[in-house]
Amino acid sequence: MNRETIRKRVNILRERTTARGCTEAEAMEAAEKIAEMMREHGLSGDDLDMGEEAGLVKASDKRLRLPLWGLIAGCTNTAAITRTLLSGLQVVYVGREPGPEIAVYLLDVCNNAIDAELARFRRGDFYRSRRKASTRRKAALDFTAALVQRLCRRLDRMFEGNRNHADAQRAAQELDRRFPTAQSTKPARRHKVTYDSAAEAGWLAGGRVHLGHGVRGGSDKPLLIGRN
Numbered sequence: 001m002n003r004e005t006i007r008k009r010v011n012i013l014r015e016r017t018t019a020r021g022c023t024e025a026e027a028m029e030a031a032e033k034i035a036e037m038m039r040e041h042g043l044s045g046d047d048l049d050m051g052e053e054a055g056l057v058k059a060s061d062k063r064l065r066l067p068l069w070g071l072i073a074g075c076t077n078t079a080a081i082t083r084t085l086l087s088g089l090q091v092v093y094v095g096r097e098p099g100p101e102i103a104v105y106l107l108d109v110c111n112n113a114i115d116a117e118l119a120r121f122r123r124g125d126f127y128r129s130r131r132k133a134s135t136r137r138k139a140a141l142d143f144t145a146a147l148v149q150r151l152c153r154r155l156d157r158m159f160e161g162n163r164n165h166a167d168a169q170r171a172a173q174e175l176d177r178r179f180p181t182a183q184s185t186k187p188a189r190r191h192k193v194t195y196d197s198a199a200e201a202g203w204l205a206g207g208r209v210h211l212g213h214g215v216r217g218g219s220d221k222p223l224l225i226g227r228n
Contacts, residue, residue, distance in 0.1 A: 053093050068110055077163065092179075093107075110211075126197055151209060
């Protein structure tokens with residue numbers, strides 16, 4: 001049983017209170033079980049309040065997408081780290097719940113949208129009229145960079161009222177505690193556009209993407225994160 005599974009089980013037990021309809025005996029039994037599990041597995045209060053979720057990304061243009069993944073962390077009051085796995089690149093979000101789950105939901109939505117819009121662009125006349133593999137690649141990068149920029153602006157506006165500095169700071173501290181050997185990476189260099197037409201198409205595509213505040217498997221209704 002991994003640490004995250006244990007944490008979730010403890011949090012389920014925390015819901016067994018008299019205010020929620022449990023008897024005093026049931027609430028006391030749950031409290032005793034919580035204390036036992038926390039001692040046994042070395043869990044702290046932060047372990048219970050701070051969640052962790054990870055999403056897998058398979059993309060060859062991760063340099064262009066990194067700013068988006070970082071912005072998602074800022075929007076959801078979480079902290080993020082990337083790890084390279086055999087199956088692809090894993091983006092891990094740590095923070096106060098439901099921040100991490102919302103972050104991975106947005107990660108999935110945005111990356112799937114980028115992949116779908118890029119595939120559509122590659123079927124278009126502009127991309128297909130590029131004769132060389134190198135010029136087609138430049139066109140695709142210009143398209144993706146502009147699309148990501150548009151998504152970043154939209155998310156920034158969407159979550160403007162949900163940012164909480166204290167929660168974000170706690171998330172960063174918790175990330176450092178969970179991943180003490182992690183190293184920071186240098187910010188990506190600003191992308192230099194070769195084809196204005198490709199960049200314009202990417203910007204327009206970024207406006208078409210449907211963005212919701214929802215959680216995977218839940219509704220798209222706005223959620224207030226980082227607030228009591």
